[in-house]
Amino acid sequence: MIVWLSIGVFSAITTLYLGKKGWHALHRAVGISPGVLIYHRPNAPLYLPDMTWQQLVLNQEHLSTLSDAQLHQLQRLDDKISTYQEYQQELNAQNTIPALTEAHFVLQKWLEIRLPQMLASHHYLQPCIRNQGTKERLINTDNTNRLTARQLLQEGLDNIEQRLDNMLEQIEARHLQELRVMNRYMDEHNNKN
Numbered sequence: 001m002i003v004w005l006s007i008g009v010f011s012a013i014t015t016l017y018l019g020k021k022g023w024h025a026l027h028r029a030v031g032i033s034p035g036v037l038i039y040h041r042p043n044a045p046l047y048l049p050d051m052t053w054q055q056l057v058l059n060q061e062h063l064s065t066l067s068d069a070q071l072h073q074l075q076r077l078d079d080k081i082s083t084y085q086e087y088q089q090e091l092n093a094q095n096t097i098p099a100l101t102e103a104h105f106v107l108q109k110w111l112e113i114r115l116p117q118m119l120a121s122h123h124y125l126q127p128c129i130r131n132q133g134t135k136e137r138l139i140n141t142d143n144t145n146r147l148t149a150r151q152l153l154q155e156g157l158d159n160i161e162q163r164l165d166n167m168l169e170q171i172e173a174r175h176l177q178e179l180r181v182m183n184r185y186m187d188e189h190n191n192k193n
Contacts, residue, residue: 015162016124034107055081056111065126067150073157080164107163118156125149 045068056078063071093095125145 039087045088050073053078055085056115058116058119059123062116062123065123066119066153067183070154070157073161077164079160080161080168084164084167084171084183103167107160107167114156115160118153122149122153 051063051071056074058074063074066074125151
């Protein structure tokens, strides 16, 4: 009787273990992670009505003429701006006044003023999309102007992202330096004891 009971328990545990491993292998084979409630493909096309912005305030109409890659880049920018703003809020919570450098000022101006202006200019240079219920814009521009506008917008987005990356790298370097200083301080006091 005990032998049969041990065989039953062993087979139940083996079945559960192999079933779980198979379930995870199936998920890995199709490219999803088990336990993740909502799966988003990183390169999936973005739909304007579904897009949410944490920090950027942009006109939805101006976004309608952007390519999918540019929409993804704006989403990345929004995430990076959110990280940057969280850092600024942490400094304020610590009653530390952050030093306003020229790089900070220029970045803020690009994000708040220049980015919306660039998107508006790009929007007006793109051909109208003819749908029922929307106004048709008739602007006499040729393909070279449209391509130039797209290229200039892309250069502007790349410039903003590069500036933001530089600011985030400076923040990381500052935190790393503070950790090194604290580590040296603790090592010096441990050696004295």
